[in-house]
Amino acid sequence: MKTATIALLAIGLLAEIGNTQDTPLNEPPKPMRIFLFSAKPSPAAWQFMKKNPGDRRAATVDAIKNIGGKMLGYYWGLTTGKNYIIVAVPDGRTAQAMLIQRLSSGLVL
Structure with missing residues (x-):
């Protein structure tokens, strides 16, 4: 796994939010x-994005909501070409599953 290009930062160690859903x-x-x-x-x-233009943020919001999470932010780094997604999820295990799903898709470096 290339930790320089794919990072999972556990900000959850420092902050928690309430899930009112x-x-x-x-x-x-x-x-x-x-x-x-x-x-x-x-x-x-x-x-894929070129052939299927659309609202990537909206698709990501739905995917995160389906696993019991909430998207807090979605950003593109225009100079780096990276995306940055801030999510609130029930636990670290859910975040790890999200990371494995992203890495195994072949869509991220």
Whole structure:
């Protein structure tokens, strides 16, 4: 794994936010861990985006919501070509699964 091009930073060690989605009123919100994903798209990813233009942020929001998380930020580094995604997820295991899914897709370097 190229740690220089793909980073998973566990900001969750320093900060937590409350998850108010689907929480009953009499139950306190469950804490979420915050992570920053950074990746450089592969040539295959650029070709895919060229052939299938669309709102990448919206697609990512839905994917993260489906696993019980929440997107807090989505950015493109215009000078580096990298994307930066800040997410809140229930635990580190979920973040690791997201990282493995991204790495195994062949769409990031």
